Each structure stands twice: as structure tokens, then as C-alpha cells.
Amino acid sequence: MGFIAAVRNLFSSPPPRQPVEMDDRRAIRGSYDAASTSGQNYQHWLAADALDADSANSKAVRERIARRSRYELGNNGQGRGVQLTQANYVVGRGPKLRMQTGSPGFNAMIEAAWKSWVAEVKLSRRLRSIVKAKVCDGEAFAIIVQNPRMRHRVKLGLRLVECEQVTTPYLGPLEPNKIDGIDFDEYGNPRWYNVLKYHPGGSWSSLSPTPERIPARYMLHLFREDRAGQHRGVSELHPTLNLFAQGRRYREATVVAAENIANFSLFLKTQMLPSVDPDLVRPLSTMPIEKGMMVALPAGFDGFQPKAEQPSSTYDEFVRSQQREQARPINMPYNIAAADSSGYSFSGGKLDHVTYFVSVDVEQSEIEDEVLEPLFAVWFAEAVLRYGWTVPKDPAPSHGWDWPRKPVIDEAKTANARQTDLANGIAGLRRILAEDGLDIEEEYVAMAEDYGITVDELKAALFTKHLGTGKSQPADDERDEPPNRPAVRNRRMATVGNNGR
Numbered sequence: 001m002g003f004i005a006a007v008r009n010l011f012s013s014p015p016p017r018q019p020v021e022m023d024d025r026r027a028i029r030g031s032y033d034a035a036s037t038s039g040q041n042y043q044h045w046l047a048a049d050a051l052d053a054d055s056a057n058s059k060a061v062r063e064r065i066a067r068r069s070r071y072e073l074g075n076n077g078q079g080r081g082v083q084l085t086q087a088n089y090v091v092g093r094g095p096k097l098r099m100q101t102g103s104p105g106f107n108a109m110i111e112a113a114w115k116s117w118v119a120e121v122k123l124s125r126r127l128r129s130i131v132k133a134k135v136c137d138g139e140a141f142a143i144i145v146q147n148p149r150m151r152h153r154v155k156l157g158l159r160l161v162e163c164e165q166v167t168t169p170y171l172g173p174l175e176p177n178k179i180d181g182i183d184f185d186e187y188g189n190p191r192w193y194n195v196l197k198y199h200p201g202g203s204w205s206s207l208s209p210t211p212e213r214i215p216a217r218y219m220l221h222l223f224r225e226d227r228a229g230q231h232r233g234v235s236e237l238h239p240t241l242n243l244f245a246q247g248r249r250y251r252e253a254t255v256v257a258a259e260n261i262a263n264f265s266l267f268l269k270t271q272m273l274p275s276v277d278p279d280l281v282r283p284l285s286t287m288p289i290e291k292g293m294m295v296a297l298p299a300g301f302d303g304f305q306p307k308a309e310q311p312s313s314t315y316d317e318f319v320r321s322q323q324r325e326q327a328r329p330i331n332m333p334y335n336i337a338a339a340d341s342s343g344y345s346f347s348g349g350k351l352d353h354v355t356y357f358v359s360v361d362v363e364q365s366e367i368e369d370e371v372l373e374p375l376f377a378v379w380f381a382e383a384v385l386r387y388g389w390t391v392p393k394d395p396a397p398s399h400g401w402d403w404p405r406k407p408v409i410d411e412a413k414t415a416n417a418r419q420t421d422l423a424n425g426i427a428g429l430r431r432i433l434a435e436d437g438l439d440i441e442e443e444y445v446a447m448a449e450d451y452g453i454t455v456d457e458l459k460a461a462l463f464t465k466h467l468g469t470g471k472s473q474p475a476d477d478e479r480d481e482p483p484n485r486p487a488v489r490n491r492r493m494a495t496v497g498n499n500g501r
Contacts, residue, residue, distance in 0.1 A: 053230035059167065059180045062234055066137045066163060069235040072244045073136055079237070079244045082327045082337050087131040089336075089356075090363045092404035094124030095372065096437060101397045104441060110397070113383060114376075117152045126158050130222055130371065131363070135330060137163045138233035139223035142371070143195065143214055144378050153386045156379055158220075163232075165196045169209065179231055190216040190231075218378065222370045240326045247322040257310040331359035350409045357406055364403050372401060405436040422466040429462065 033041070049056070073079040097114045099107035118124070126142065133140035140160070147157030166181035177184040183192040194211035198204040223233025235241065320334065320343075327337035333352035335341040341349045376399070384391060391397065408414045421427035430440045448458045 053227035069136050076244050083135045087128040091127045095401040095403045098400045138235045142220040144218040168194045193219045220371045254310045402437045
């Protein structure tokens with residue numbers, strides 16, 4: 001309001017007040033309780049910040065959480081069990097490569113070469129270590145390196161490094177397209193990873209303080225992306241990391257309380273007044289007690305045995321409540337995290353497994369996209385040179401990954417359901433075998449050898465068994481130009497090329 005308007009309003013009469021109807025509807029200005037800055041709300045949200053994803057996951061924050069997570073999982077059986085269970089469910093014995101080029105001979109040749117290389121490089125163990133690091137540290141790094149001492153013709157190996165080794169010393173705050181450990185191009189794609197030769201906490205760290213620059217093509221980086229623009233990860237258990245410490249402290253406090261009360265076998269109390277001197281008994285003196293022994297107490301003293309109050313009646317309930325929440329950040333239910341289904345019904349246990357298996361499928365999909373596909377792209381390019389394969393550059397051979405079969409709660413019901421699907425034509429044998437991590441072509445050959453018949457006779461018998469009498473389709477090898485093998489529903493298709501994406 002201007003000065004002249006203020007003077008004019010000072011000498012003018014106020015406008016008449018208008019009556020307000022009680023049922024008059026007016027705009028109501030509301031607010032969110034979570035946005036309030038008064039009272040307890042202010043104290044509760046005091047640590048909230050406006051940092052972006054990379055700033056929130058700064059080097060200091062990531063390293064501090066990683067150190068605490070390693071310490072806790074190294075000293076907490078429940079935490080270590082959650083970590084190992086996640087790796088075993090997600091990776092298990094490791095995925096199998098399934099080529100889908102339409103040429104059975106070429107498919108088998110590539111699959112055999114990949115299988116022998118996987119066995120020598122111990123890929124399944126490396127994948128389990130990657131999942132463990134993702135749970136504990138928040139991210140895992142593996143470098144594809146040359147290893148001339150390998151027996152395999154493809155001399156490629158994997159070198160796992162911890163998250164502290166991927167760092168950029170003396171990174172300035174105003175350097176564009178860079179964060180700690182990673183350099184990006186103008187489109188946000190990683191170009192280089194800066195990796196220390198030795199771990200900063202190792203004995204040899206001072207010998208090589210300058211990091212090596214690893215091209216992004218040869219770096220496998222797995223982490224869970226929770227925010228837009230996030231490029232580094234923190235421990236997946238960081239929301240409940242304090243609960244692991246609290247549970248361990250409560251257990252130790254319970255044991256200490258029980259031990260303290262058990263150390264006192266008998267207490268003495270007296271009814272005599274403080275002014276009356278009883279028989280002299282040295283304070284806190286002890287008296288050895290043997291089995292079946294009778295003793296006479298000093299004059300005025302009565303004996304009573306202390307009650308053991310630990311563990312309390314709520315101890316088991318507290319432990320179960322803690323364990324339910326501890327593994328929740330990785331979608332692991334209580335009966336899997338605690339390896340205890342005693343309080344579950346059969347249906348309840350199965351339902352919890354189903355929800356967890358959805359999370360396992362997501363984890364396996366991320367491993368395919370961020371680890372297996374880039375790895376296979378580099379491996380295949382190297383294998384073409386080593387073996388002298390003649391393959392077209394575009395399109396590159398299509399393939400998929402078959403993961404180990406998930407545990408089945410009720411084998412009989414699962415078998416009956418599959419039999420019904422086969423009989424009704426809802427599902428094919430190819431898809432069912434793929435769900436178990438098996439290849440139908442290999443199973444056809446093995447089953448035909450077991451029964452002493454040809455593959456065509458086996459297919460005809462299976463057709464008659466599941467779909468009734470009739471003529472089966474001709475075998476793939478009898479066709480002039482065999483088509484590409486169809487992709488099964490649970491097998492994720494992939495094409496090598498464009499960095500394996």
C-alpha cells in the first residue's frame with residue numbers, strides 16, 4: 001500500500017460490514033500436517049534436507065554407512081543370514097545362457113564355450129559376491145580384465161573391487177559431468193571409472209594413490225536406483241541398520257541381566273531394627289552351598305531366592321518384530337529372513353514366498369541388464385576373434401538367460417497344475433522346462449536316450465500324452481529353414497550389440 005493511499009484511508013470512513021450467512025460456502029485454506037514447522041514436527045523433521053541424489057549419497061555418507069554395515073553384518077548372525085539368503089535366492093547356482101539364433105548347432109557351440117568359460121572364471125560365485133556387496137555396501141563393481149593365464153581360449157576374467165576403490169581424489173566442487181569415481185559425457189552416460197589400484201584401507205594404498213581410468217564398457221556397476229539422477233548406492237539395509245544394533249544390544253542386555261541374577265543363589269533379609277545389633281555378618285559375604293546341605297542363618301535373618309526376570313514375556317515378541325522390519329528394505333518376509341515358519345499356516349507361508357519371489361525376479365532382471373548383458377557383449381566379441389566364428393555384425397545373435405528354479409512349496413500341487421496346463425494347451429513343455437532352468441532341446445535328447453527311442457518318437461508320444469491322439473509337428477532339424485526358437489514367457493530376450501543392451 002502506498003503512502004497516499006494510507007493517508008486517504010486514515011480520513012475515510014470504513015465500509016459498512018456485510019452480514020455473513022451461516023450457510024455461505026467459502027474457500028477453506030488447509031495445510032498438511034507433514035509441512036507444519038511447529039512443535040514436535042519441527043524436531044522430527046529437523047534432519048530433512050533438499051540435496052540431490054548424488055549429494056545425499058556423498059562420499060563421506062557412503063563410506064560411513066558401508067563401514068557400519070560391514071561391522072554389523074560381521075557381528076550379527078541375523079544380519080549375515082539376511083545377506084546370504086538374498087544372494088542364494090537371487091543367484092543360486094547361477095544363470096544359464098540360452099542362445100536363440102535358430103541354428104541348433106551354432107547355439108550349442110556358443111553355449112558350450114560360455115559354459116566352460118563360466119566354470120573357469122567362477123561366475124556364479126562372483127555374482128553371489130556382487131549381490132552380497134549390493135546388500136551390505138549398496139553397490140558392487142567388477143572389472144572385465146585380460147587374464148592370459150586362463151586355460152580357456154577367451155582370456156577374460158573378472159576383478160571385483162570394493163566401493164571405496166572407485167573414487168576421484170581431489171574432485172573439485174565445480175567440475176561438470178563428474179561425481180566421485182565416475183566421469184560422464186554430455187548425455188549423462190558413464191565414460192570412465194576412476195579406480196584405485198589398492199584399497200584405501202590396505203597396506204599398499206600409499207604406493208599407488210593415483211586411480212586408473214577404466215572405460216565404462218569394461219566396468220560392471222550394480223546398485224539400486226531409488227532417486228532420479230542417482231549414480232552411486234548406499235547399503236540396502238541402511239533404513240533398518242540401527243535395528244540390527246538395537247536387537248543385538250537387547251539380546252546382550254537380557255543375557256547380562258539373567259547372568260547377574262543367577263550369580264546370587266540366596267539373599268538374606270532381617271526384620272530387626274537398625275538400632276538392634278544382630279549377629280555380626282560381614283556385608284556381601286558369601287557362603288558356599290552344597291547340594292542337600294542344611295545351614296543355620298544368623299539371628300534375625302530370613303533367606304529367600306531371587307526370581308529370574310529375564311528373558312521377559314515380551315522378549316520373543318520383540319525379537320520377531322525386529323526381524324520382520326530388519327529385512328523389509330529388500331522385501332524379504334519374516335519366515336525367510338528368520339528361517340522360521342512356525343507361526344505360519346501353510347497358505348500364509350506360501351503367500352509370503354510369492355511376494356518375495358516377485359522381488360527376486362526384479363533383482364535378476366537388474367543383474368541381466370547391468371552385469372550379464374555387458375559381460376556377454378564383451379565376451380562374445382572376444383570369442384569371435386578367438387574361435388574365428390563367422391557371424392553377421394547386425395543383427396547380433398539373440399539370447400536369453402535361464403535362472404535356477406525357485407523352491408516349490410508343494411510339489412504334488414505344482415505337478416498337477418502343470419499337467420492341467422499341458423492338457424488344456426495353456427502352457428507348453430518348453431515354457432515349463434524353462435521355468436526350471438532347463439533347455440527343451442537338451443531334455444529331448446536326454447529323455448530319448450533314456451527310453452531308447454528317437455527324438456521324433458519322443459515328441460509324438462508327448463503330443464499324444466498331453467493333447468490326445470494325432471500327428472505331431474515335424475522336428476526342427478527336418479525343416480528346410482528352421483525358424484528361430486520362440487522366446488518363453490519367463491525368459492528375457494536380449495540382443496548383443498549396443499553395449500549388450
